[in-house]
Structure formats: structure tokens, C-alpha cells
Amino acid sequence: MERCLLNLRVNGWCLVKRVIPTDCVGAIRRAVSETVVTHGNPESLKKGTGFVPGVIAHNQEFAPYLAHPRLMIIARALLGAHVRISFTSAIVNNPGNVRGGWHADWPYNQNNAGHMEAPYPDAVSHLTSLWMLSPFTCENGGTLVQPGSHRSDNNPTGNNGISPDEELPGELQATGSEGDVLVMDSRLWHASAANETTEPRVALAVRYAPWWLNTDVLMPGSDERARLVDEPGATDNVVPGVPKDVFKKLPEDVKPLYRHWVEGRVK
Numbered sequence: 001m002e003r004c005l006l007n008l009r010v011n012g013w014c015l016v017k018r019v020i021p022t023d024c025v026g027a028i029r030r031a032v033s034e035t036v037v038t039h040g041n042p043e044s045l046k047k048g049t050g051f052v053p054g055v056i057a058h059n060q061e062f063a064p065y066l067a068h069p070r071l072m073i074i075a076r077a078l079l080g081a082h083v084r085i086s087f088t089s090a091i092v093n094n095p096g097n098v099r100g101g102w103h104a105d106w107p108y109n110q111n112n113a114g115h116m117e118a119p120y121p122d123a124v125s126h127l128t129s130l131w132m133l134s135p136f137t138c139e140n141g142g143t144l145v146q147p148g149s150h151r152s153d154n155n156p157t158g159n160n161g162i163s164p165d166e167e168l169p170g171e172l173q174a175t176g177s178e179g180d181v182l183v184m185d186s187r188l189w190h191a192s193a194a195n196e197t198t199e200p201r202v203a204l205a206v207r208y209a210p211w212w213l214n215t216d217v218l219m220p221g222s223d224e225r226a227r228l229v230d231e232p233g234a235t236d237n238v239v240p241g242v243p244k245d246v247f248k249k250l251p252e253d254v255k256p257l258y259r260h261w262v263e264g265r266v267k
């Protein structure tokens with residue numbers, strides 16, 4: 001774990017091996033793939049990717065691993081004791097999916113209505129994890145990362161002089177086996193890579209936030225969303241609430257990660 005934390009601090013990312021046991025990951029991959037077919041955003045599907053925000057509302061097969069001790073050690077070391085899950089998305093990069101643009105994730109992506117204005121401070125405040133339900137390879141689109149870029153105070157979504165579409169010196173692809181989890185400082189510049197195989201690359205994007213990070217702009221129907229997104233006609237990600245009946249059945253160690261996002265919560 002010390003090695004992982006050092007990699008996160010110095011390079012902005014690390015690979016956590018075997019979070020989902022090898023004999024369980026196939027069933028989870030199939031279940032998530034089915035959920036994407038049933039609930040996938042039609043616009044994304046047209047562009048070659050399957051995407052389901054708030055996938056935990058539809059599919060809980062992976063829930064037992066969300067508070068995996070090694071992930072919690074990392075999250076708590078970097079974000080403090082009171083950690084939450086801010087995003088749980090399914091991402092399927094289908095064959096033919098092309099390379100995407102360099103970006104840092106929410107709240108550093110300057111294209112989102114809810115963002116931390118660049119130049120932002122050099123501090124970790126959000127973690128992005130990509131769960132490899134398929135192996136990530138150079139051929140099927142293992143995520144492109146620019147090591148060390150998390151220490152920059154801006155990213156290519158913020159007119160920082162780097163085009164989102166440029167190939168960068170030092171860029172590399174994060175690869176791993178099914179069941180492994182790529183953890184990134186959300187400031188790290190990263191991009192999806194082309195899937196040149198004939199198989200979909202199935203993943204989950206789970207983001208971990210400290211208790212103090214205001215994510216209300218992501219909640220449909222929230223006043224924050226009305227003020228920052230709906231009224232000015234801006235855009236941001238949507239993270240649907242967790243239905244109460246789903247929340248009640250989550251593993252006990254996972255409930256604290258979602259209790260701030262249960263549908264109908266009192267703010």
C-alpha cells in the first residue's frame with residue numbers, strides 16, 4: 001500500500017491489484033454489460049460507448065467491493081477519515097471507440113458548470129477509480145494517463161496551452177487484469193484510448209470524495225443544480241440518487257459511502 005500511495009503522490013495514479021476476485025469478475029462484467037444495454041444513455045451508445053450514471057441504482061453485484069480495505073486505506077490517507085462515493089458509473093468502450101480528449105475529472109474539468117476554477121490549489125480533493133471488469137490492454141483502450149500532470153494547476157479543458165487531442169511526450173496507457181482497479185488523483189490528465197479489438201472494454205468509474213466536497217450540483221432537482229446548470233443553461237454530469245430500497249440492502253460497510261446520496265434525503 002505504501003508503494004501505491006507513493007505512486008499516487010508522485011505520478012498521480014496507481015494500480016490496485018485483485019480488488020474483485022478473479023472468479024467473481026466475469027459474472028459482474030456480464031451483469032454490468034446487461035445493465036448498460038437496458039439503461040445506457042442512447043446518445044453515448046450512438047458514439048460507441050455505453051454509459052450509465054448512478055449504476056448502483058440498477059445493479060449491486062459489485063457493491064461488496066466498494067469499501068475494499070485497500071481502497072479505503074488509499075481514500076482515507078488522501079481524503080481523510082470521512083469518505084463518500086460521489087459517482088458510480090458504468091462505462092463500456094465498444095470496438096471502434098476512438099481516442100478521447102485529455103481532461104482532468106470533476107471538479108477540475110473546466111467544461112463542467114461545477115468546477116474548481118483554474119489555477120486550482122495543489123491539494124488532493126477527489127479520487128477517480130476505474131474498475132477493470134475486462135482486462136485493460138493497449139489494444140482495447142487501457143486508459144491514457146500523463147504521469148505527474150496532477151500537480152499542474154490546470155488541465156487541457158482549461159485553455160492551458162495543451163490541446164485535448166495532442167499526443168503528449170511521456171503519456172502511457174494504464175493496463176491491468178480484470179478485477180484490478182486504477183486509482184487516479186482526479187486532477188490527473190487522462191483520456192480514453194481507442195478500442196482496436198472486437199470485444200467491448202467494460203469498466204466502472206467510481207469516484208471517492210471527502211465529506212466537505214459539495215457535490216450537490218450533480219444531483220438532479222437540487223437547488224445547486226438549478227442555480228449552476230439549469231438556469232444558466234450550462235452542463236454538468238448527472239448522478240441520480242440511490243433509491244431507498246437499494247440503499248437498505250447495501251453491505252453495512254458500503255452504506256456510509258452512499259448515505260449522503262439517498263433519494264429524498266434531508267439536506
Ligand SMILES: O=C(O)CCC(=O)C(=O)O
Nearest residue numbers: 091105143191192193205
Ligand atoms: O474509459 C476510460 O478509459 C477513461 C474514462 C474517463 O476518462 C473518465 O471517466 O473520466
